[in-house]
Amino acid sequence: DVVCGERFNLVSILAHTAGLDWPGAIEAAHQMVNTAVTQFTAAATEHALYPPCAATDPDRLRQVVRAAGDWHRSVSRYHLQADGCAVQHSRQVDLALTPPTLKSRQFEIDPYPLYERLRTTLPIAYDEPTDVWLVSRHVxxxxxxxxxxxxxxxxxxxxxxxxxxxxxxxxxxxxxxxxxxxxxxxxxxxxxxxxxxxxxxxxxxxxxxxxxxxxxxxxxxxxxxxxxxxxxxxxxxxxxxxxxxxxxxxxxxxxxxxxxxxxxxxxxxxxxxxxxxxxxxxxxxxxxxxxxxxxxxxxxxxxxxxxxxxxxxxxxxxxxxxxxxxxxxxxxxxxxxxxxxxxxxxxxxxxxxxxxxxxxxxxxxxxxxxxxxxxxxxxxxxxxxxxxxxxxxxxxxxxxxxxxxxxxxxxxxxxxxxxxxxxxxxxxxxxxxxxxxxxxxxxxxxxxxxxxxxxxxxxxxxxxxxxxxxxxxxxxxxxxxxxxxxx
Missing domain, CATH: 1.10.630.10 (Cytochrome P450)
Incomplete structure (x- = not known):
């Protein structure tokens, strides 16, 4: 993610917002993750004292995590092109040809710049995270x-x-x-x-x-x-x-x-x-x-x-x-x-x-x-x-x-x-x-x-x-x- 310039990576966000260098941003992210794990473990221990329900069932969380892991092992977010063909591993990744995903909140905030980009460069594009093809031009x-x-x-x-x-x-x-x-x-x-x-x-x-x-x-x-x-x-x-x-x-x-x-x-x-x-x-x-x-x-x-x-x-x-x-x-x-x-x-x-x-x-x-x-x-x-x-x-x-x-x-x-x-x-x-x-x-x-x-x-x-x-x-x-x- 860092190599590809992924803007929504935690390390990238910390480096940009806090003015940190990359080693400092990585260490800060590591500390945040460890703190979150500690807090989550404490919460999970507390919930274990009560009968499981849909919102707290640990099996449900395991299923979600397993599904996310399976997805990341089987696909790459960066190989998609306008013509639907996969990029060879030896080719340099071109993020300009990575379509915006419908999962992005930017579609809810202001979708019109994303539309313009799709119409101009990716009129027929595959949105991998939602498994949906995006069609953007009027014709x-x-x-x-x-x-x-x-x-x-x-x-x-x-x-x-x-x-x-x-x-x-x-x-x-x-x-x-x-x-x-x-x-x-x-x-x-x-x-x-x-x-x-x-x-x-x-x-x-x-x-x-x-x-x-x-x-x-x-x-x-x-x-x-x-x-x-x-x-x-x-x-x-x-x-x-x-x-x-x-x-x-x-x-x-x-x-x-x-x-x-x-x-x-x-x-x-x-x-x-x-x-x-x-x-x-x-x-x-x-x-x-x-x-x-x-x-x-x-x-x-x-x-x-x-x-x-x-x-x-x-x-x-x-x-x-x-x-x-x-x-x-x-x-x-x-x-x-x-x-x-x-x-x-x-x-x-x-x-x-x-x-x-x-x-x-x-x-x-x-x-x-x-x-x-x-x-x-x-x-x-x-x-x-x-x-x-x-x-x-x-x-x-x-x-x-x-x-x-x-x-x-x-x-x-x-x-x-x-x-x-x-x-x-x-x-x-x-x-x-x-x-x-x-x-x-x-x-x-x-x-x-x-x-x-x-x-x-x-x-x-x-x-x-x-x-x-x-x-x-x-x-x-x-x-x-x-x-x-x-x-």
Missing amino acids: DVKAALTHPGASNRNYTWQIGPLLGHTIVTMDGCEHAQHRALLTPSFRSKALVALEASVTAVTADLLARMRGRPQVDLIADFTAALPVRVMAHALGLPAHTREEVERLKRWCAIGFAYMGNYRQDPALLTGGLSNRDSFYDFIQPYIDARRIEPRDDLISQLLAARIDDQPLSESFVRSYCAILMTAGSETSHGALANLIVNLLSEPGVKEAVIADPALMDNALTETLRRNPPLQLVLREATEPLQLPSGTIPGGATLACLIGSANRDPARFSDPDTFNMLRAEQATSHFAFGAGRHFCLGSMLARMEITIGARMLLQTFPNLRWAPGFKPEERGFLNRCPDQLEVVL
């Missing part, structure tokens, strides 16, 4: 998402343990059947009914803000709006603050599990207990709708037929979880990012207030430049011939939406917010592409634009609180975690 992401050999089978290991076999993991005719089953619930007459719900929920949330000098729009608006709308569509209660907070918590944990491309054990375990808690909550409503159907999505799911057979109980429960989670988390992120652009980009708020129809343009440009969902995964059922290279058959690939949406080869001045973009604006991938294009995209756009329009109509003097500056965070759902405003 390649489009080709991958629409390729008949790109499957959703990767979700079998991502989401399958949580929800089983659902529309998210399906392909081909099976996927088409289930998509056709759900599509009418988000189109035409159903969309009109949902619009009334969006307007009513938005009006209620805004009324609760009146008279308050300062609010956090994340807590009081953007996170609550889609949760309440989707809960109403399913026929679930979401009227009190406690009910909304409970649903928000379930959705956030469920979404984190579904996007757990790092396979974090804590998320895996927490996701399962979170699912069980949500299923226990919705089961009485499913039972009640079997006896007395209503005009809601749960009743529609119970009445649905595929090949003249009703959906199984597990299908109904899992679809409730998918609709509740997917219908709230990304809409919340997109609405939050739109509000940031409305209040931060010069002249945008004033233009939208003068011409409310421009809100559609502002949202489209937000979805392009600041998409909440930064990547989607696919599995190659065969070698995928993309414009910039080949993905081997059987591989998992990460379509980097956030990178493709800022590709200068497709969008002029891509880092700039320009809501007057012409035909380029609609070619973003915030809702995906191909046969797995987001089923709820029309609801999401309607929900976000209505919410933002009503917000500005009610509070035309809306502005940032003194000293507050919004910051995007995260990677799976990238948006601010606070929006402190003065009304």
Whole structure:
């Protein structure tokens, strides 16, 4: 690591931050490791006095350490190149051709410099620590998402343990059947009914803000709006603050599990207990709708037929979880990012207030430049011939939406917010592409634009609180975690 200039090696960090020479940095690192071992041994001895549990079981730690050791013995982080070929041991290592890994927190802090590097030097790159191929250019992401050999089978290991076999993991005719089953619930007459719900929920949330000098729009608006709308569509209660907070918590944990491309054990375990808690909550409503159907999505799911057979109980429960989670988390992120652009980009708020129809343009440009969902995964059922290279058959690939949406080869001045973009604006991938294009995209756009329009109509003097500056965070759902405003 020291020879290769690895910036995240402890010795390198100590040498840089403490101004030590290499022998001094090595000795300091040695002392830190010995101190950590002593502290860990003491903690392990203390825990040995108690019955083992998932968090303290020493066998679990041994398994983790053994797996890490096996990985380091079998692979080298530095042999990967853009063409996927291994470097010969006699060749000098070129770290410029080592792709950034999705495990790096820099993707969550600010992924855009990493995207630029990938698009420029490594448009098709293998990320060894996550065993995923990174696809970063607009032309390649489009080709991958629409390729008949790109499957959703990767979700079998991502989401399958949580929800089983659902529309998210399906392909081909099976996927088409289930998509056709759900599509009418988000189109035409159903969309009109949902619009009334969006307007009513938005009006209620805004009324609760009146008279308050300062609010956090994340807590009081953007996170609550889609949760309440989707809960109403399913026929679930979401009227009190406690009910909304409970649903928000379930959705956030469920979404984190579904996007757990790092396979974090804590998320895996927490996701399962979170699912069980949500299923226990919705089961009485499913039972009640079997006896007395209503005009809601749960009743529609119970009445649905595929090949003249009703959906199984597990299908109904899992679809409730998918609709509740997917219908709230990304809409919340997109609405939050739109509000940031409305209040931060010069002249945008004033233009939208003068011409409310421009809100559609502002949202489209937000979805392009600041998409909440930064990547989607696919599995190659065969070698995928993309414009910039080949993905081997059987591989998992990460379509980097956030990178493709800022590709200068497709969008002029891509880092700039320009809501007057012409035909380029609609070619973003915030809702995906191909046969797995987001089923709820029309609801999401309607929900976000209505919410933002009503917000500005009610509070035309809306502005940032003194000293507050919004910051995007995260990677799976990238948006601010606070929006402190003065009304």
